Amino acid sequence: xxxxxxxxxxxxxATFFHFLFIPLTLGLSVLIAIMETKYVRTGDEEYKRxxxxxxxxxxxxxxxxxxxxxxxxxxxxxxxxxxxRYVGDIFGSLLAIEATVAFFLExxxxxxxxxxxNRLSAKAHAVSIWLVAIASNLSAVWILIANSxxxxxxxxxxxxxxxxxxxxxxxxxxxxxxxxxxxTISAAYILTGFFVMGVSAYHLLRKQNTGFFEKSFRMALxxxxxxxxxxxxxxxxxxxxxxxxxxxxxxxxxxxxxxKQGAPQYLIVIPDENNQRNRLEWxxxxxxLSLLAYHSTDATVKGLNDFPEADRPPVTxxxxxFRIMVGLGVLFLVLTVIGWxxxxxxxxxxxxxxxxxxxxxxxxxxxxxxxxxAEVGRQPWVVYGVMRTSDAVSPIATSQVMISLAAFVLVYxxxxxxxxxxxxxxxxxxxxxxxxxxxxxxx
Amino acid sequence: xxxSIWFILWGVLWAVYFMLDGFDLGIxxxxxxxxxxxxxxxxxxxAMGPFWNGNEVWLIxxxxxxxxxxxxxxxxxxxxxxxxxxxxxFSLIFRGVSIEFRGKVDHPRWKNGWDICLTVSSFLPxxxxxxxxxxxxxxxxxxxAGIFRGNLFSLLNPYxxxxxLFFVLMFLVHGALWLAVKSEGDxxxxxxxxxxxxxxxxxxxxxxxLAATWFYTRLYDNYLQNPLFYMVPIVLIPLGTVxxxxxxxxxxxxxxxxxxxxxxxxxxxxxxxxxxxxLYPNLLPSSLNPAFSLTVYNSSSSPLxxxxxxxxxxxxxxxxxxxxxxxxxxxxxxxxxxxxLEEEAY
Numbered sequence: 001x002x003x004x005x006x007x008x009x010x011x012x013x014a015t016f017f018h019f020l021f022i023p024l025t026l027g028l029s030v031l032i033a034i035m036e037t038k039y040v041r042t043g044d045e046e047y048k049r050x051x052x053x054x055x056x057x058x059x060x061x062x063x064x065x066x067x068x069x070x071x072x073x074x075x076x077x078x079x080x081x082x083x084x085r086y087v088g089d090i091f092g093s094l095l096a097i098e099a100t101v102a103f104f105l106e107x108x109x110x111x112x113x114x115x116x117x118n119r120l121s122a123k124a125h126a127v128s129i130w131l132v133a134i135a136s137n138l139s140a141v142w143i144l145i146a147n148s149x150x151x152x153x154x155x156x157x158x159x160x161x162x163x164x165x166x167x168x169x170x171x172x173x174x175x176x177x178x179x180x181x182x183x184t185i186s187a188a189y190i191l192t193g194f195f196v197m198g199v200s201a202y203h204l205l206r207k208q209n210t211g212f213f214e215k216s217f218r219m220a221l222x223x224x225x226x227x228x229x230x231x232x233x234x235x236x237x238x239x240x241x242x243x244x245x246x247x248x249x250x251x252x253x254x255x256x257x258x259x260k261q262g263a264p265q266y267l268i269v270i271p272d273e274n275n276q277r278n279r280l281e282w283x284x285x286x287x288x289l290s291l292l293a294y295h296s297t298d299a300t301v302k303g304l305n306d307f308p309e310a311d312r313p314p315v316t317x318x319x320x321x322f323r324i325m326v327g328l329g330v331l332f333l334v335l336t337v338i339g340w341x342x343x344x345x346x347x348x349x350x351x352x353x354x355x356x357x358x359x360x361x362x363x364x365x366x367x368x369x370x371x372x373x374a375e376v377g378r379q380p381w382v383v384y385g386v387m388r389t390s391d392a393v394s395p396i397a398t399s400q401v402m403i404s405l406a407a408f409v410l411v412y413x414x415x416x417x418x419x420x421x422x423x424x425x426x427x428x429x430x431x432x433x434x435x436x437x438x439x440x441x442x443x
Numbered sequence: 444x445x446x447s448i449w450f451i452l453w454g455v456l457w458a459v460y461f462m463l464d465g466f467d468l469g470i471x472x473x474x475x476x477x478x479x480x481x482x483x484x485x486x487x488x489x490a491m492g493p494f495w496n497g498n499e500v501w502l503i504x505x506x507x508x509x510x511x512x513x514x515x516x517x518x519x520x521x522x523x524x525x526x527x528x529x530x531x532x533f534s535l536i537f538r539g540v541s542i543e544f545r546g547k548v549d550h551p552r553w554k555n556g557w558d559i560c561l562t563v564s565s566f567l568p569x570x571x572x573x574x575x576x577x578x579x580x581x582x583x584x585x586x587x588a589g590i591f592r593g594n595l596f597s598l599l600n601p602y603x604x605x606x607x608l609f610f611v612l613m614f615l616v617h618g619a620l621w622l623a624v625k626s627e628g629d630x631x632x633x634x635x636x637x638x639x640x641x642x643x644x645x646x647x648x649x650x651x652x653l654a655a656t657w658f659y660t661r662l663y664d665n666y667l668q669n670p671l672f673y674m675v676p677i678v679l680i681p682l683g684t685v686x687x688x689x690x691x692x693x694x695x696x697x698x699x700x701x702x703x704x705x706x707x708x709x710x711x712x713x714x715x716x717x718x719x720x721x722l723y724p725n726l727l728p729s730s731l732n733p734a735f736s737l738t739v740y741n742s743s744s745s746p747l748x749x750x751x752x753x754x755x756x757x758x759x760x761x762x763x764x765x766x767x768x769x770x771x772x773x774x775x776x777x778x779x780x781x782x783x784l785e786e787e788a789y
Contacts, residue, residue, distance in 0.1 A: 052786070059787070063543035066496060067536040073506055077521025078528055084521075085589075088514020089744045096507035097755050099500060104763045107500045108770050111493035114787045115774070162514075164745040394522035395590045404529045411533055415540060422547050432786070 004393045006401040007079040010408055012375075014071055016368055017412045021065035021419075023367055026140055026185065027192025028058045029133035031223060036126040045434075050216055051129070052117070053431035054196065057423055059114055064419045066107065068412070079401065083382055083392035086162045090155075090171060091146055098142035106135035137185065144184055148177035150383050151374065152245040163386060179234070179241050180374075186231035187370060190332050191363035193224025197339070198360035199427045201353035204346055209430055218343055225336040232333050235326070236292070242377075243293035243301070246384055249377035251304045252313045253322035254289055263289040263301040273315045276305060313379040321372035328366035335359060445750060446743035449512040450726070452756065454719030456508055458712040460501035461572070461610075462617075465711055466704075467491045467498060469618020471538060471565025472611070474558060477622065477637065482780075483630050484558065485789065488542060489778045490625035492789035495542055497767055499535065511752055515589065515742035516726040523583060523591030524575055527598060531571050537564035546789050569614045570607040574598055577606020580718050581660045582730035585737075592731065602659040609652045612645040613711050616691065620704040625778050638703070639695050649688060649714075653681075661728075662721025677720050684713030 032051050039047035073095060076084050084092065112120070113128040120128065155170030156163045165171065197220045200213035243250045250256075255271040255278055256263060267283030287297030294301070304312050335355070342349045382389040470491050478484040510517040521528055541561035545554055581602050584592040619638035623631055656662050666678060687709030694703035722728065726742060729735035743749065782788055 056787070060543070060547065063539060066499075067539040070499070070503060070535060071532045073503060073510075074521060074528060074532055076510065077506075077517045078525050079522070081518035081522035081589075084510060085515050085518040088510050088517060089748045092507065092510030092512075092514050092517065093744070093748050093752050096504065096511035096752060099504045099507045100755060100759045100763065103503060104497065104500045104759075104767070108497035108763075108767055110496060112770055112773065115493055115785065117787065118785065119773070159745075165748045165751075168747070168751050394518075394525075395588070396522055396525055400525050404525070407529065407533060411536065415536070418540070418544060422544060426547075 001398065001402075003079075003396050003398045003401050004390055006398065006405050007393050008389065010401060010405045011072075011075055011079060013405070013408055013412065014068065014075060015375075016371065017416065018065065018068040018072055019367065019371060020364060020416070021061050021068065022140075023188035023191040023363070024061050024195060025058070025065050026136050026188035027190075027223065028054060028061070028195070029129065029136050030189070031192055031196065031219060032058060033126065033129045033133045034219065036122075036129055040122050040126050046212060046215065048122075049431050049434070050212065053212075054216070055114070055129075057199075057426050059110075060419060060422045060426065062110060064415060068415075071408075078404075079394050079396070080382075080392050081394035081396075083387065086387055086392070087149075087383060089162060089164045090149060093165070094142055094146035094149070094171070098139055098146070102135045102139040102142060106132045106139065109135070140184060140188075141181055144180045145172060145174065145177045147374075148174045148180050151180070151378060152176035153383050153386050156386075158386075163383070176241060176245055179238050182234050183231065183238060183370070186227040186234065187363065187367045189227040190224050190231060191367060193220040193222075193227070193336070194332070194356070194359055194363045196220035197224065197356045198358075201356040202428070203430055205350055205353050205357065207347075210347060212431055214346055217346060221336060221339045221343060224332065225340055228329070228333040228336045231329050235329060239292040240295060246378060247302050248304070248307050248312055249318065249373075250293055251302060251307070252315045252318040252377055253373060254301075255315055255319045256289065256301060256303045257305050258303040259300060259306045260303065261290070261300045262287045262298040263293075265289045265292065269319070271316050271319050311380065313377050318373055318377040321369040321376065324369040325366050325373060328362055328369070332363065332366070445746055445753065446512070446739040447724070448753065449508070449743065449749055450719075450723060450739045453505070453508055453512060453726070454716055456501060456505040457576075457719070458715035460498070460505050461613075461715055462708045462711045463498035463501055464495070465569075465614040465617045466621035467495045467618070468538075468565045468569045469614040469616070470622055471541075471561045471618075472569060473615060473618055473622070473634075473637070474562050474565075477619075477630065477633050479629075481554075482783070484554075485546070485783050486626050486630055486778045487622060488545065488789040489782060490622055492542055493770070493774045495539065497770065499539065502535075508752075512744055512749060513726055513737070513739075513742045514744060516737045519585055519589040519591070519737060519742075520579075520727055523585060523593075524578075524598070525591075526595040527571050527575055531568045531575075534564040534567040534571075537561075538568070542789060566611070569611045573607035573610025574603045576610070576715075576718060577603045579727060580606070580656065580662055580722065582728035582736070584731050585727065585729045585735055586731060587735050589735075589737070602655055605648070605652055605655055609645075609648050609714075612641060612648050613707075613714065616641045616645050617704070617707045617711060620691070620695075620700060620707050624700045624704050627777050627779075635695070635698070635700070639692070642692055642695065645710075646688060646692075649685075656721075660721070662718060665721050665723055680713055680720055681717045684710055684717055687713055 032054055035047050035051040035054070038044070039051065109128050109131040113125065113132055116125050116128055149171055152174060154174050155165065155167035157166045197217050200217040200220065203209055203213040204217065255269050257277050264284035264286045265288035266281045268280065269278050270280040272279040290299040290301055291297050293299065304315065338352060339356070342352055346353065378384055380388050380390065382392045470487055474484065474487055478487055509520070537560045541557040541564065545557035575598070578598050584597070586592055616638055619634045619641055622634040623638060626634060666674065687706045690706040691703050691710065694706055724738045724740060725736045726739065727737040
């Protein structure tokens with residue numbers, strides 16, 4: 001237990017917790033914006049009730065996302081000062097730009113939207129949620145450009161003992177970032193779709209507010225279906241991206257130890273990391289891995305044993321994270337296709353509704369597994385090929401990190417429990433009855 | 444030159460953050476002293492509810508700019524002040540969550556719990572930000588490798604604590620004035636009368652802090668050693684700050700709350716910039732050896748990064764200021780009973 005290990009643990013805990021809330025912010029803001037746009041277009045009060053009901057859950061979720069995001073920005077300085085010093089020229093400026101062009105916008109207009117129901121015209125109110133939605137997603141663009149620079153550094157030179165920017169456009173147009181953005185956004189919209197479908201299923205199973213929740217379910221279904229397709233298709237292309245940018249990650253996520261021409265993909269693999277081989281390889285699809293990575297069935301894929309041991313990521317964790325993400329991604333596509341077939345007879349499909357209710361956690365697991373793959377698979381590098389994680393840590397006392405890590409675990413557990421309790425109780429309570437709203441307006 | 448421009452912007456960002464979040468932190472700290480019942484508390488929450496989130500982004504921007512424009516300073520400052528910063532961050536988490544979660548469950552124990560959280564988590568950042576900046580003004584023990592040779596308790600020296608007290612009082616006055624602007628009736632009266640009592644404390648501590656600054660720091664050097672041409676504009680900062688401090692008192696006496704609050708903004712911005720101008724060209728002076736200090740010359744980013752950041756800032760910061768001003772205007776009315784009935788109210 002040293003400052004490096006504890007700092008990694010702390011950063012992992014803080015980011016994984018933060019990302020429990022981010023996807024729902026990204027997706028639900030858009031879904032609510034669509035609901036309000038429909039309200040403005042059609043004048044149908046039900047869309048307004050929908051926006052308001054899902055909006056309350058959105059606000060609780062948003063608050064946790066904001067407060068846990070601040071600690072992340074500052075942890076680069078507190079725990080990763082060598083990293084900050086070495087790459088701040090590039091990485092720091094991306095974070096600063098994110099705050100200036102996006103985060104200000106969402107944080108300012110969230111209040112206008114939340115408290116503006118009776119102060120703004122319907123149109124202006126819809127504009128305010130669109131601003132929040134666009135700004136949140138724009139935030140994701142800049143954060144993912146920053147992360148992509150760690151995955152696949154471009155547009156820099158090593159000068160004055162650090163990485164300095166020499167081509168800003170190259171950093172912004174990093175092809176890795178485009179893939180990462182589409183993939184992350186798809187995950188966020190799938191998660192949102194499943195969340196809304198799951199909560200709607202809960203009420204549909206109890207025959208409460210059925211019209212309201214059928215509409216919500218179908219909107220969410222469209223979102224989840226479209227982006228399940230995007231995630232699977234584009235995720236497939238991601239393989240080639242990873243092969244080109246991070247060959248060690250590719251080898252680790254497939255647990256490929258020996259370099260092979262025409263590398264197959266196995267249906268079942270049990271890695272044996274200690275002995276640098278696989279305990280079991282079963283069900284080979286000839287040439288599939290070569291095809292995935294290099295668009296040709298007889299391309300050569302480099303195995304882990306041909307990389308220096310010091311450059312290899314932890315294999316088992318990377319491998320398992322990848323399998324979980326892909327497996328769940330395929331399941332989401334199957335479930336949303338079934339949902340689409342049943343979209344007009346939801347109430348007659350209690351079995352399916354029950355499955356959707358219990359599926360709420362699955363996209364969360366998939367999203368976290370995806371980040372585990374991205375971040376663990378990049379090790380031992382903090383910036384791939386440029387800086388090792390072990391060189392990035394601050395010269396701080398182990399005891400300091402131990403105390404702060406304990407505080408993180410304690411505080412985040414409390415926060416997580418409070419947020420879960422609030423979101424669950426709002427979701428279960430359902431929308432305000434129509435009569436109350438009419439009465440309110442008379443007052 | 445570019446680095447010096449960013450130095451000024453860096454100081455301005457921190458100043459704006461203190462000016463905006465200062466009243467939130469002040470109101471949170473004053474909650475148990477000003478609120479007599481649930482309605483008072485809710486008015487106080489709603490007086491800051493629409494703003495705290497947008498205000499806090501100025502901290503993220505200030506942190507982000509430190510990271511982007513002065514990465515070495517960012518690295519040394521935040522790893523050096525590790526424990527203090529962690530305390531501030533956890534406080535800000537609790538502060539934000541208290542405001543957002545308190546009203547979501549109608550149960551006295553739930554609400555009281557968050558009220559306590561709010562007060563503690565508003566007071567601590569106010570105090571610690573003051574302690575941190577006062578320590579930066581007087582220099583912190585960093586060696587040639589940029590490693591901090593102190594601990595949380597070495598920051599709690601007399602000058603650091605005086606700086607903490609100064610910040611707390613500035614924010615309390617600022618918060619009380621904002622509450623006077625946003626409330627009516629009894630609560631307004633209490634906030635108004637408390638603001639003038641607190642002002643007296645602030646005036647005394649401000650004088651003490653300025654005097655102590657003479658003995659503990661080298662901030663005045665920049666004001667005394669520069670040629671007249673530079674001196675005239677920068678001397679206006681401390682003079683303007685003192686004038687703003689006096690104006691608070693005058694406007695409070697005339698019960699002109701908006702003007703009093705704006706004067707208080709002037710005090711906070713002026714006090715911050717007074718320190719920042721005095722620091723120049725240092726961002727983080729070393730108390731061990733002036734040669735180890737981090738300055739605009741040895742800790743800034745590459746010219747290309749500074750240039751790109753400047754373009755982004757020149758385009759977007761005015762836009763941010765424009766829409767945030769609009770939002771302040773939009774929510775500038777007093778918190779009325781009808782506002783508390785809204786479903787989404789705090």
